Amino acid sequence: MMIIIVMMMFSLLMIFLINNTLMNMYYQNLFFLKFLIFMMYNNILFFSLKITYMIFMDYYSFYLVLLTIWIMSLMIMSLTKLKFMSIYMLNFIIMMISLILTFMSINYFMFYFFFEVSMIPTLILIIGWGGQFERIEAGVYMLMYTLFASLPMMIIFFSIYYKINMLNMIFLNNLNLINNVYMYIYLLLAFLIKMPIFFFHLWLPKAHVEAPVSGSMILAGIMLKLGGYGMLRILLVMEEISLMYNYIIISFSLIGGTLISLLCLKQIDMKMLVAYSSIVHMSLMMSSLLTLSSWGYIGGTIMMISHGICSSSLFCLVNMNYERILSRSLYLNKGMMNLIPSLSLFWFIMCIFNMASPPSLNLFSEIMMINSLIMWSQILLFVMMIMSFFNVVYMMLFYSSINHGIIYKSLNNFIFIFLREYLLIYLHMISLVYLIMIF
Template sequence: MLKIILPTTMLLPVALLSPPKHLWTNTTAYSLLIASISLQWIAPSYYPLKTLTPWMCTDQISSPLLVLSCWFLPLMILASQGHLQHEPNTRKRMFISTLVIIQPFIILAFSATELMLFYISFEATLIPTLILITRWGSQPERLSAGIYLLFYTLISSLPLLISILYLHSKTGTLHLPILKLTHPNLPTSWTTMLATMALLVAFMVKAPLYGLHLWLPKAHVEAPIAGSMLLAALLLKLGGYGIMRMTLLMGPLSNHLHYPFLTLALWGALMTSSICLRQTDLKSLIAYSSVSHMGLVIAAGMIQTHWSFSGAMILMISHGFTSSLLFCLANTNYERTHSRILMLTRGLQPLLPLMGLWWLLANLTNMALPPTTNLMAELTIMIALFNWSPPTIILTGAATLLTATYTLYMLLSTQRGTLPSHITSTLNSNTREHLLMILHIIPMLTLILKPDLISGTPL
């Protein structure tokens, strides 16, 4: 673990001391090297838990997410070069430093075996994200978006801290491997119910659950491209990961606790998909589609079966790549047209033909077309939900239909139609942008060939 965390922290002096001419090259190349070293974590292992240090370990649930978080650092640096090119050199260095600072905290959160360490790193990711949104966001509303993000996360995580301390007073330890061995002998009283609720709600806000999701579209729309990628690919996954980790500790959940979360998650998948159909802002549309997909992850995490956990893991990784790719494509459009409104940026395929190919691939994976891992994940989750309760097929089926509808609407409105009269010329797409799209698409296509690497089940 140290051979990833130490090089990642050494990226800070690289970002702060590199000569201006080589700043982007050095940081991108170095972080790509770290990402390639991190691929060792998903190597097949015969042990369910690989202990790296007394407080950190990887298993089938955390290792794919750890590799994902290392993989996205060079991608975020690559994607940000366009909108930072006119910034002074100091601000470029500060921007890269903020991205680098957040990385060890995410790695710690995904690999911590001690609940208090997990809580601290889970909360620490909030501060650099807040700095990214409020300092480098695009619109004046970025301050209100930052306040929404801060208060939603802080208010929901205070009960989490209290319930972690309550768990410690009852069991005497917060070490995850030991907690799994101790029988949950807590009396089934309303206090236990409240503690379980408190453990879950913080992750539900982060995931986000429908009804607690209002901070997400705001944060996505106002954030710079690296902020959007960070939120979509990694920070939402902290919520899903937390749900999968915590539900295992609580033993079988009582039905009283299942129903509100499952209902909100599935109803939210349906509602946010229909909200997407009438969005005018491209980034807002992609943000709402994230809420819809993460709703399925929450529902799968709540029913606690092997199938549902496997489906949730695959969907989290697939959604990380797909959603981030869509945000990158939306950003390339925005850098050329300076607008995110769908009516003002339509018909760009004749001007940027190769970008049209990336748009098509991204939208097909978002629709969960075979043979993508998205389809495998959604089918697995749907079957698990159907086995748990047959009527859920109505909600999941309708949400899938609406997902296909708004994805096609997004593809047609950005690529097809007559070009608006105010767009007379645009910059050609460059090699950096195509490299960024390729680095998103290659993992998505290779994981189709071996999806058990990310399925969260012992190999």
């Protein structure tokens, strides 16, 4: 594990030594190499040895670190010419180090620290390289929501340390130190906002719309998974009180997910639609984690990985259209099948993957999550049916609106898709197919 951290520290120094024209290629190759090195560690001996005082790794954190490195590598591939490229790459690598250390921290305070540190590079990314004037408002929304919810969590961690002089994740499992309703709410609130679920979701669509394509990829691909991973770790500390009160949050999130899926039907902004579909998937994933069953935990982890890759590719496809039509409106992005039929195939594949049709990885995860929720309560079957149905409806509407219909009449010059962009979407797709064969 330290090899990855050392390589990241070394790559920080190389920013000031490499020419800006070669920087993109260098870091892209470096991160792909890092991904291959890390992927070779997938054996039982590796997990049994990699437990130290500060960092550790199990299968949950391993696949999320793997997802982080992969999405970050594809983010660099999505970059075109940017102003202040060296500052961008410095911000990018600091973000990557903080995300990897968040997933590998064995101490709850270190987890909280890197959890919060990862917000600062994201804020700089949105404010510095966002495309519209509202980007400052979007950044402040994101920061205020996260900081407001995270401060009580830090105070609770301090109180736990004061009681037992320890914040180790492994030792604190099943000790049931949290027996207060307020502490239960405050601990979960930070992760509920981070995912986010309905009623705490207002910062996410605004942040997605104002962020550049790389910012949208990191938000959808990795940032939302911090909430799921944190909940996966923190629920084991308060197992007894979770069994008493989890039904409230499960009911609230599933009803909220159904309402958001209805809201997706009236969206005309493509980025907004993909952002709201992320909220629907995250509400289902969070509900399955709160059942505290092994089906829910495994299904939620697979959903984090599959949704991270799938939504990242959808944001890339939306950006390709935006760079050519100069609009994200579904009313103007019409008839793309007449102009770029080969890209319509990728649109189709990613849309059916996002709606969890076979043989996608999303389908396997949704089967496990729905199974865990129905075992928890059979009343939820009706809500699951409505949510799955509307998920299919708005993704079919999304695909057909973009690829069918009459071409926008004021479109005079159309730049066709570059090989780099085809490769970017193909790498998203091939990673999903490869993961289907693994799982």
